[in-house]
Structures are given as structure tokens and as C-alpha cells.
Amino acid sequence: MMLLALLLGLCIGSFLNVVVWRLPRGESVVWPGSHCPRCGHDLPWTNNIPVLSWVLLRGQCQFCHGPISVQYPLIELLSGGLWVLLAQPGVGRFGPLDPFPNLLAGGLLLSLLLPLALIDLRTMRLPEPLCRWGVISGLALSALAGWWLGLGTELLLWHSVAAATGLLIFEGISGLGEKLLGAPALGLGDAKLAALLGAWLGLQGLAVACAVAVVLGAAFGLAGRLSGLLGPKQPFPFGPFLAVGGLLSWLACDALWALLINPGPMGF
Numbered sequence: 001m002m003l004l005a006l007l008l009g010l011c012i013g014s015f016l017n018v019v020v021w022r023l024p025r026g027e028s029v030v031w032p033g034s035h036c037p038r039c040g041h042d043l044p045w046t047n048n049i050p051v052l053s054w055v056l057l058r059g060q061c062q063f064c065h066g067p068i069s070v071q072y073p074l075i076e077l078l079s080g081g082l083w084v085l086l087a088q089p090g091v092g093r094f095g096p097l098d099p100f101p102n103l104l105a106g107g108l109l110l111s112l113l114l115p116l117a118l119i120d121l122r123t124m125r126l127p128e129p130l131c132r133w134g135v136i137s138g139l140a141l142s143a144l145a146g147w148w149l150g151l152g153t154e155l156l157l158w159h160s161v162a163a164a165t166g167l168l169i170f171e172g173i174s175g176l177g178e179k180l181l182g183a184p185a186l187g188l189g190d191a192k193l194a195a196l197l198g199a200w201l202g203l204q205g206l207a208v209a210c211a212v213a214v215v216l217g218a219a220f221g222l223a224g225r226l227s228g229l230l231g232p233k234q235p236f237p238f239g240p241f242l243a244v245g246g247l248l249s250w251l252a253c254d255a256l257w258a259l260l261i262n263p264g265p266m267g268f
Contacts, residue, residue: 006081010076010077016075019130024123054073086250114243120238120240139163142155159199163199170190201249208248208253208256209246213244216241224236
């Protein structure tokens with residue numbers, strides 16, 4: 001199943017490149033078909049083979065010879081590698097399900113988190129449609145998994161509570177920051193992304209994802225300010241850290257939860 005996961009990840013990574021490029025520009029991710037953003041020429045399927053086409057074309061458009069960003073094969077490789085991780089035994093928040101349904105569910109979550117993180121890095125914005133459909137798909141899969149596992153609506157209920165909790169807590173933090181600091185501490189998009197994570201991961205998974213995000217975000221902010229790469233009050237996107245936390249929570253929630261509640265003899 002690892003080879004299948006790799007191939008799926010590479011192909012989906014190719015589509016995610018389209019999402020990352022077009023969605024912030026308000027363009028459809030479905031139509032028109034693949035084309036060079038410089039010369040507008042339609043690209044044949046041979047130019048869309050993940051990674052391989054970029055290598056064979058030497059990073060240039062076949063028609064106008066304009067450069068093709070190395071971002072394209074890198075995102076495809078990242079997606080492929082993460083899909084392989086998702087295919088490992090025991091991975092997934094719907095653990096009792098068979099490995100393949102868990103892989104597809106994890107792949108869908110990754111296909112939401114990866115473009116959200118990349119778009120936030122570029123634009124400091126989290127597209128509302130991706131967050132909204134992420135919440136809907138997470139709750140739908142929770143309902144389906146609950147039915148499949150014989151849990152009735154219990155799983156859907158708790159994941160709905162987690163989604164609402166994530167949204168309200170992050171909106172509360174943003175509002176509190178605005179009162180104390182004169183500016184929102186977090187963007188509204190972060191609250192919607194937290195709701196997405198709650199819908200997919202449940203309360204425990206959401207807690208793990210947020211804890212990871214806070215640690216990574218604090219470390220990045222401190223390092224950036226000490227190095228001078230970030231100004232004293234310069235904002236930076238928090239969405240990528242939430243996305244990483246969400247993915248790690250999907251991959252190893254129980255282990256990270258155990259570390260969170262029992263950090264060891266040092267007590268922190």
C-alpha cells in the first residue's frame with residue numbers, strides 16, 4: 001500500500017499546486033485546465049506528470065521557456081512523502097477502521113491543511129472556502145465513522161463540540177488580544193482552522209494540535225526576533241503551525257497526548 005500511497009500523494013500534490021496558485025487569486029481550481037501562467041498556453045498531460053515533467057523540462061515551460069518554480073516538484077514530493085506516512089499501520093484518528101479508509105481520510109485532511117498552510121505563508125490569509133469545507137467534511141466523516149463503528153451519533157456529537165470549542169476559544173483569544181494590545185492576537189482564519197481541526201480530530205486531537213502549534217509558533221517567533229528576521233511587532237502567520245499540529249495529531253495523537261499530560265520528571 002506504500003507505493004499506492006506515494007503515487008496518490010504525488011498526483012494530489014500536483015493538484016494542490018493548482019489550489020495554492022489559483023485560490024488566493026479568486027480563480028477556479030477546476031477550469032480552465034492546466035496552462036502556463038506566463039504565456040497562457042494549455043499544457044498537455046505529458047507536462048503534468050508529478051516531479052518527472054519538471055525534471056525533463058528542466059524547470060522551464062515547453063512553449064515560452066519561462067521558469068517553472070521549484071515549488072511545484074517540492075510540494076508534490078512533500079505530499080507524496082506525507083501520504084506514505086499516513087499509510088503506516090495504526091495511523092489515523094479513526095483507528096478501528098481498515099487501513100485504506102484511514103489513509104483516504106488522512107489524505108483528505110492533508111489535502112486541506114497543506115494548501116491552507118502554504119497560502120497563509122504567502123498571503124497571511126486562510127481561505128474561508130477551504131476552512132468551511134474542511135469543517136463540513138470532517139463532521140461528515142465523523143458521522144460516517146461513527147455509524148461504521150457502531151457508535152451512532154456519539155462521534156459526530158463530540159467532534160461537533162470540538163469544532164465549536166476551537167472556533168470560540170480562538171475567537172476569544174483574538175478579541176482579548178484586541179482589547180489588551182489594540183490589535184487582534186489571532187486572525188479569524190485561525191479560528192476557522194481550529195474549528196476544522198476540531199471537526200476532524202475531536203477534543204483530544206484538537207488539544208494536541210494546539211499545543212504543538214503554540215510550541216512551534218513561540219519557538220519561531222522567539223528565534224525570528226532574536227535573529228532580527230522579525231521586527232518587534234511584526235506579525236507572522238499562525239496557520240502553518242496549526243496545520244503541522246493537526247497533521248502530527250492525526251499521525252500520533254495518543255503518544256503526543258501522553259507526553260502532554262505526563263511530560264516526565266522535569267515537570268514541563
